[in-house]
Amino acid sequence: MFGVAGHGMKLRTLRGYDFSEVSSAMQKGIRRGETQLAGYWALELWASGFGNYVWKRLLTISAEDCWGIITQEIKALYDSYALINANLSGRQARGRIFISKAVILLCAAKKSRDADHLQNFVYDEMRGVDPDTLADDLRNAPEYVPIPEYAFDCHTRRGKAAGKTKGDFFRAEHSALFPMQQGIFDSLVDG
Numbered sequence: 001m002f003g004v005a006g007h008g009m010k011l012r013t014l015r016g017y018d019f020s021e022v023s024s025a026m027q028k029g030i031r032r033g034e035t036q037l038a039g040y041w042a043l044e045l046w047a048s049g050f051g052n053y054v055w056k057r058l059l060t061i062s063a064e065d066c067w068g069i070i071t072q073e074i075k076a077l078y079d080s081y082a083l084i085n086a087n088l089s090g091r092q093a094r095g096r097i098f099i100s101k102a103v104i105l106l107c108a109a110k111k112s113r114d115a116d117h118l119q120n121f122v123y124d125e126m127r128g129v130d131p132d133t134l135a136d137d138l139r140n141a142p143e144y145v146p147i148p149e150y151a152f153d154c155h156t157r158r159g160k161a162a163g164k165t166k167g168d169f170f171r172a173e174h175s176a177l178f179p180m181q182q183g184i185f186d187s188l189v190d191g
Helices: 019-031 035-047 051-064 070-084 096-108 114-126 157-161 166-176 186-190
Strands: none
Touching: 019 035, 019 051, 019 096, 019 166, 035 051, 035 096, 051 070, 051 096, 051 114, 070 096, 114 166, 114 186, 166 186
């Protein structure tokens, strides 16, 4: 059921979702303040054995998509999760409540992509880089939730195949932020 990256196998979650699509849906759900969906995707990854990845992604989201100092709160939740799981000896990780709380806080946080815009628009543009260059058997199961279309962007296979660009990504994700905090570099995306 779970593939290993490379050699043509796709990484899959417990319910047969494509790993990268679930990861994308989780982050984009958080950007949009869609707590239930973002939580579903985060816990799907966790239940599939990708707990450490979920935490890395949540910490990244706290810096990439959220305004203010929320990263410290997410780090504190991760530290609590790590403490609970310190002596597992090969057993299933516990403490998914900390992932749930992190998702709730990130969804409720004001959104700003200033940090990402700084590195992509300000730094890369100054260097002359164009931003545009930079589970089938379960589909009918009652618990199956389809991956939303907005998850298929230039970072996923399906999005790339559909011709999605980094420019499309910046415009779509910027306009989808909720709740949105006005950002320093918004004019670079809107203009």
